[in-house]
Amino acid sequence: MEFRLTDEQYMVRDTAQAFLADASSSGQVRRAMTAARSYDPAVWQRLCTELYVQAVTIPEAYGGLGLGYVDLAIVLEQMGRKLFCSPFMATVGMATNALLLVASDEQKQRWLPAIAEGTQTATLAWTGPQAARAGGSWGAEAVSATWTATAEGYQLDGDLRYVIDGDTADLLIVAARTPGSSGSEGIGLFVVPASSAGVERQWTPTLDQSRRLANLTLRGVSVAADQCLGVAGEGWPQLQKILALAKVSLAAEQLGVASEALDMAVNYTLEREQFGRAIASYQAVKHKAADMKLKAEVACSAVYYAACVASEVLAPDGDVNIAAELDEAAAMAKGYCSDTVFFNAGSALQLFGGVGFTAEYDIQLYFKRAKASELYLGNGAAQREQIAAMLLDGESAQ
Amino acid sequence: MKLTFNAADERFREDIASWLQAHLVGEFEHLKFRGGPGDEHMFPEERKRWEQELAAGGWVGIGWPEACGGRGASIEQQVIFAEEYARAGAPGRIGHIGEGLAGPTIIAFGTPEQKAKYLPGILNGTEFWCQGYSEPSAGSDLANVRTRAVRDPDSGRWRITGQKIWTSLAHESQWCFVLARTEPGSVAHRGLGFFLVRMAQPEITVRPIEQLTGTSEFNEVFFDDALAEDLVGEPGDGWRIAMTLLGFERGVSTLGQQMQFQNELDEIIRIARSNGAASDPAIRQRIAEAHTGLRLMRYNALRMLSGDERSGPDSSALVYKLHWASWHRNLGALAMDVLGPEAELLDGAPYELTRLQSLFLFTRSDTIYGGTNQIQRNIIAERGLGMPKEAKGR
Numbered sequence: 001m002e003f004r005l006t007d008e009q010y011m012v013r014d015t016a017q018a019f020l021a022d023a024s025s026s027g028q029v030r031r032a033m034t035a036a037r038s039y040d041p042a043v044w045q046r047l048c049t050e051l052y053v054q055a056v057t058i059p060e061a062y063g064g065l066g067l068g069y070v071d072l073a074i075v076l077e078q079m080g081r082k083l084f085c086s087p088f089m090a091t092v093g094m095a096t097n098a099l100l101l102v103a104s105d106e107q108k109q110r111w112l113p114a115i116a117e118g119t120q121t122a123t124l125a126w127t128g129p130q131a132a133r134a135g136g137s138w139g140a141e142a143v144s145a146t147w148t149a150t151a152e153g154y155q156l157d158g159d160l161r162y163v164i165d166g167d168t169a170d171l172l173i174v175a176a177r178t179p180g181s182s183g184s185e186g187i188g189l190f191v192v193p194a195s196s197a198g199v200e201r202q203w204t205p206t207l208d209q210s211r212r213l214a215n216l217t218l219r220g221v222s223v224a225a226d227q228c229l230g231v232a233g234e235g236w237p238q239l240q241k242i243l244a245l246a247k248v249s250l251a252a253e254q255l256g257v258a259s260e261a262l263d264m265a266v267n268y269t270l271e272r273e274q275f276g277r278a279i280a281s282y283q284a285v286k287h288k289a290a291d292m293k294l295k296a297e298v299a300c301s302a303v304y305y306a307a308c309v310a311s312e313v314l315a316p317d318g319d320v321n322i323a324a325e326l327d328e329a330a331a332m333a334k335g336y337c338s339d340t341v342f343f344n345a346g347s348a349l350q351l352f353g354g355v356g357f358t359a360e361y362d363i364q365l366y367f368k369r370a371k372a373s374e375l376y377l378g379n380g381a382a383q384r385e386q387i388a389a390m391l392l393d394g395e396s397a398q
Numbered sequence: 399m400k401l402t403f404n405a406a407d408e409r410f411r412e413d414i415a416s417w418l419q420a421h422l423v424g425e426f427e428h429l430k431f432r433g434g435p436g437d438e439h440m441f442p443e444e445r446k447r448w449e450q451e452l453a454a455g456g457w458v459g460i461g462w463p464e465a466c467g468g469r470g471a472s473i474e475q476q477v478i479f480a481e482e483y484a485r486a487g488a489p490g491r492i493g494h495i496g497e498g499l500a501g502p503t504i505i506a507f508g509t510p511e512q513k514a515k516y517l518p519g520i521l522n523g524t525e526f527w528c529q530g531y532s533e534p535s536a537g538s539d540l541a542n543v544r545t546r547a548v549r550d551p552d553s554g555r556w557r558i559t560g561q562k563i564w565t566s567l568a569h570e571s572q573w574c575f576v577l578a579r580t581e582p583g584s585v586a587h588r589g590l591g592f593f594l595v596r597m598a599q600p601e602i603t604v605r606p607i608e609q610l611t612g613t614s615e616f617n618e619v620f621f622d623d624a625l626a627e628d629l630v631g632e633p634g635d636g637w638r639i640a641m642t643l644l645g646f647e648r649g650v651s652t653l654g655q656q657m658q659f660q661n662e663l664d665e666i667i668r669i670a671r672s673n674g675a676a677s678d679p680a681i682r683q684r685i686a687e688a689h690t691g692l693r694l695m696r697y698n699a700l701r702m703l704s705g706d707e708r709s710g711p712d713s714s715a716l717v718y719k720l721h722w723a724s725w726h727r728n729l730g731a732l733a734m735d736v737l738g739p740e741a742e743l744l745d746g747a748p749y750e751l752t753r754l755q756s757l758f759l760f761t762r763s764d765t766i767y768g769g770t771n772q773i774q775r776n777i778i779a780e781r782g783l784g785m786p787k788e789a790k791g792r
Contacts, residue, residue: 002399002400002704003399003400003401003697003700003701003703003704004399004701004704004705005399006399009399070399262783266783266784266785269785270784270785270786277786278786280785280786281785281786281787281788281789283775283776283788285785286775286776286779286780286783286785287772287775287776287779289778289779289783289785290720290774290775290776290778290779290782290783291775293713293716293717293778293779293782293783294717294720294721294778297698297713297714297716297717297721298691298694298695298698298717298721300701300714301694301697301698301700301701301714302690302694302697304399304697304701305401305693305694305697307399308399308400308401309401319402322401322402332690332693332694335686335690336690336694381683383686384682384683384686384687384690385679385682385683385686386686387686387689387690388676388682388683388685388686391667391685391686391689392667392670392671392676392682392685393676
C-alpha cells in the first residue's frame with residue numbers, strides 16, 4: 001500500500017514549486033491579470049521549455065512525458081497555490097484529456113505533438129447559455145451548439161459560453177449536438193482550430209481576473225471528417241469522462257488555493273498582535289485555522305484518490321475496476337474541494353481582518369478564485385446531488 | 399502513488415477472511431455485529447471465549463514482534479485484518495485494551511520479567527485489561543492526575559489511592575494500568591508513575607456509570623490503598639509512557655472502525671430508500687455528504703498509514719480524530735432525521751433503544767472522549783500549524 005507520493009513525484013512537486021516561486025509572484029500575477037492575454041506568454045514559454053509539464057500526461061510516442069494524473073495533480077496543486085496565470089488548466093487539465101481519450105492514433109499524431117512542444121494551447125468549449133440555468137447546469141443539456149453532416153464533413157453553429165481561455169486558445173475542442181436532439185443524445189466532439197472561418201471570439205471580463213473566460217460564436221464553421229473525435233452523435237459518454245477528468249483537475253488546483261489561503265492566514269495571525277499578543281494565540285483564531293487544516297487534509301486525500309483513479313482511466317492498460325470509479329471519485333473530489341476552497345479562502349480573508357478587504361493584500365485574489373472555481377462545472381451541492389443519484393436512485397443502488 | 403495492496407497482502411486477506419468464515423459460527427454466530435462501541439456491555443462471557451478462539455487461530459497480537467509472541471505483521475496486514483474482521487461482522491474485541499495498549503506498552507517499556515508475566519495472558523485471550531487514566535479532575539487536562547502511589551518502606555511495594563473514571567470493561571478485566579502520582583506535591587506531567595494493578599482485591603471498588611443511553615459501559619474505579627503488582631519504568635516515567643501509549647491507539651484499527659460506519663450508513667440509506675426520505679433534496683445532500691466523508695476518511699487513513707509526509711509530520715494523523723468523530727456524530731443525527739417520527743419509538747420499555755437510536759445517542763460521546771473536538775482543534779493548531787500554545791492556569 002503506497003498511498004503517498006513517490007520520490008520522483010516529490011521531485012515533480014519541488015521543481016514546480018521552485019519554478020512558480022520565481023514565475024508567479026504577487027506582482028507577476030497582478031500584471032498577468034491585466035495583460036492582453038491574462039497571462040505572460042514569455043513565462044508560459046519558459047514553463048514549456050524548462051519544466052515541460054504541459055506534456056506531463058501526453059504519451060512519449062507523441063512527444064510527451066508519459067506520466068500519470070497524479071503528476072498532473074501535483075503540478076496543478078502548486079499552480080493553485082501561486083494563482084499561476086496561464087493556459088495550463090484549459091490546455092492540459094481539460095482539452096488534452098479529450099485528445100487522449102477519444103482521438104484516433106492519426107488524430108493524436110496531428111495535434112498532441114504541438115501541445116507537447118508548447119507551440120499550441122487548447123481549450124474545451126462545450127457549454128451553451130443553458131449552463132446558467134437554475135444556477136448552474138453542467139450536464140448534457142448544457143450542450144447547445146449544433147453539428148450537421150455535410151459532403152466534406154460537418155458544419156458547426158451556435159453559441160458557446162464560459163469557455164476558459166476561449167479567446168486565446170489555438171485549438172478548440174467543441175461539443176455540439178444534432179439539431180432537435182436533447183439530453184445525452186446526438187452529441188459530437190470536434191477539433192476546431194480557432195483560426196477557422198466562422199469562429200468569433202469575445203473575451204468576457206470576470207470576477208476572478210486570474211482566469212479568463214470568453215464567449216464563442218460559431219457561424220457555419222466547416223470542419224473535415226477527420227476533425228471529428230469518435231463517432232458524431234455518440235459523444236456523450238466520452239464528454240462525460242472528459243468533464244470528470246476536468247473536475248479532478250479543478251479539484252487539484254482548489255487544493256492548492258485552499259492550502260495556500262490557510263498558510264497565508266496562519267502566517268498573518270502569527271505576526272499580527274492585538275491586546276499585547278499574536279492573534280494566532282487566541283482560541284477563536286486557532287480553532288478556525290484547525291477547521292481549515294482539517295478540510296485541506298481531507299481535500300488532499302480526495303484529490304489524490306481521484307487522481308489515482310484518473311490515471312487508470314487514461315492508461316492504456318489501466319485497472320478497469322478502479323477506472324470505473326471515475327464519476328464518483330471526480331464528484332467527491334470536486335464537491336469536497338469546492339466547499340473547502342471557499343471555506344478556507346473566506347475564513348482566511350476574515351482572519352486577515354481589515355487588510356483582508358484591501359486590494360493590496362493577495363488574499364482577496366484567492367477568495368475570488370475560490371468562488372469562481374467552486375461554481376465551474378458545478379458546486380459542492382451539485383456534486384453531492386450526483387453522488388446521491390448514484391446511491392439512492394435506480395435499482396442497482398446498494 | 400497507488401490505491402491497491404500487493405498480491406501477498408491480498409493472499410493474507412483471503413486467509414483471514416476464510417478463517418473468520420469458518421470460525422464465526424455455532425456458539426459465536428449470534429455475536430456478529432455485537433459488542434462494538436455503544437454495545438460493549440453485551441455478551442462479555444461469550445466474547446471472552448471468542449478471544450480464545452481468535453488466539454488459538456493465531457490472530458491475537460498479529461502486529462506484535464515475533465520475539466514477543468506476535469506475528470510481526472506489516473501495517474498493511476494489520477489494516478487488512480481490521481477490515482476483514484469488521485467486514486465479517488466479528489464481535490467488538492473485549493481484549494483490545496490488552497492487545498492494543500497494555501501489551502505494546504509492556505513490550506516497549508517493560509522488563510523481561512514483566513513481559514514474561516503479562517504478555518502470554520493477553521496473547522492466549524485469557525487475561526483482559528482496562529485503562530486507568532481519566533479522573534474527575536483530569537479529563538482533557540489528563541496531567542492533572544491526583545491518584546497517588548506510595549511505596550511501602552518495608553516491602554518496597556506501591557499502594558494506590560484515588561479515583562479513576564470512564565474506565566470501560568473495568569468489571570470484566572483482571573488487570574488495570576494506572577497513572578498515579580509517585581512524587582508527593584508534584585504537578586502536571588512530572589512525578590507520575592505507570593502501574594499495573596490486579597483488579598481482584600478488596601481495596602478496589604468498581605461502580606458502573608449509567609449513561610444517557612440507559613446502559614453502562616463505563617465505570618468509576620475507586621482505589622483505597624490498593625496494591626500495585628508492578629511499576630513500568632521508573633517513578634516519574636509515567637507521563638512519557640502514557641503519551642507513547644496514546645500513540646498506539648490511533649492507526650490500523652481505524653479501517654475496521656470504518657467498516658462499521660459503512661454498515662451504519664448502509665442501513666440509513668436502506669431506510670431512506672424505503673420510506674421516501676431519499677427524495678428529499680436536503681436529505682439527499684446529507685447522505686451524499688456522509689458517503690463522501692466516509693470514503694475520504696478511508697483515503698486519509700491510507701495516507702496516514704502510508705507515512706505521507708508531504709504536508710508536514712503527522713498532518714493526516716492530527717486531523718483524523720476530529721474528522722471521524724464529527725462525521726459519526728452527524729451520521730447519528732442524520733439517522734434520526736431520515737426516520738422522522740419513527741425515530742421517537744423505542745424497541746420497548748423501560749428504555750430499549752434501536753440500533754440507530756443507540757447510534758444517535760452514543761455518537762455524542764465520540765466528540766468528547768479521547769480528546770474533545772476542542773482539544774483536537776488546539777492540537778491541530780499548535781502541532782500542525784505552529785500556532786502558540788494557550789496560556790496555562792498553573
